[in-house]
Amino acid sequence: MPDRDAEVINLADYIKRTDYSEPARDTAEHTAAGSKHELPQEDTTTFEGASKPTADSGYMSMEKLYPLGTEKSPELKAAVRLLQEAEAFVDEALQACRDEDFLAAAIAMQELKALLPELFCCRVIGDGFGATIVALFHSIKNHGDHAFEDGQFVTIRFLVRKLASEPFLSFEEAQKLIDELEDVGFAVESPEIGILADIVNDDVVGSGT
């Protein structure tokens, strides 16, 4: 099991230093030391109007980015597959929402929610990954019966794509993603945290002995 403190994983074992047909879209943090790839310009079309990633869009698939990773880590392999499915569900939900087919959007979100528990089983990838998945799960669950808004779908899609391209993101990076969920109105925490807060907020807990 990887050390939880090793937020930035050394990818030297996972990335071959060979030519790739597509430029990597990645951060310096996750590029193997000594890589000669130049980082591309940040994709600024991630939110509104963003289309599905294509070979020309500068988006590199997980299999290309971590060619050995999925073989060495079954959890990473599963996560790659599940995140691809997740992105498809969110795309479907977003499009359905824009077409005002709210029932189809709701079903797509049910499908997304259904695969999050298995994604959480892959949390050995790292605490950043695990924290993001569980926050997304509670965001959707706490949303209850309310209809999702366009901006909320866009944020979820951004989060899923971010995880897909940077599964080893640090815990601190994950907090920024979770903050984005809160910014669009999601409640990212389980109600059980509230129960704990109520228990410790009893005026006598922790008071001087």
Added chain:
Amino acid sequence: MAKAYIDTTILTNVLLNVGQTREKSKSALARYSETQLPEYAVKEFRAGPFAAFIWLHNELAQSHSYGSALKALQALFGSLKRNMPATAFQALVNAQNSIGHYTPAQLEKKYGAHAKLDNILCDEVRLSLRRKVLRAWAGRHSIASKPVLSLPCFDGKGPEFRRGIFELKRGGCPRHIDCSLRARMIKRPDHLIALRDAVMRQPQKPENARRLKALNNLVRVPKQHMNDTDCRRLGDAVFAFFAPRDTRILTTNPKDHRPLAAALGKGVDTP
């Protein structure tokens, strides 16, 4: 509009709680033209609810078991001679909102221990607590418009995350330094006596007994140095003593605050 003098319970609700409870306290703060946060509330928050969250996070990180951590939490309450509400504890045990309850059993064959409910709950809560701790400490001063009652004897250091757990030095006040509140409080012996008499009229409970002892020391031996223990024992009396007359003490615990505040002609509000 009135001004609020924020106590530890409000700080805890805004920084650590979720949902309606949190929103209610936040909305309450918005009612006032000015919200004053005494550093004493931050000190008590750090030593009490905040430290409890850190303790539980670390317990989960080290035990790798939700069930074990809950048992340890129960034992901790026992050692502090506190009662944990049975319904609250059962709700924690059930954790009905957990992602674990949506995890099909057949995933265990594929993912082993990572698909077991106890392990899932452990990591789920641990990760949530880690975020809560970091966000709470970062945002502790931002909930109010004005910090007040600075405590030069309080180092106010936050937690450090190392080896998978939070390290939180006991902090509080250094042993060899006199409590900075003492020098200010003994200037008003009439207030101290009024507070002491108010506490004596309150129901017998350990918290009031400790508060009475600390107040008695200030009244009878005002020049004696006050240590961190007595500082913490004062508790609600500090808010009653130092809240300016043009403020209302904002708390979720009016039962304990009102008699003390009333003894000094001050008011108490709740969310």
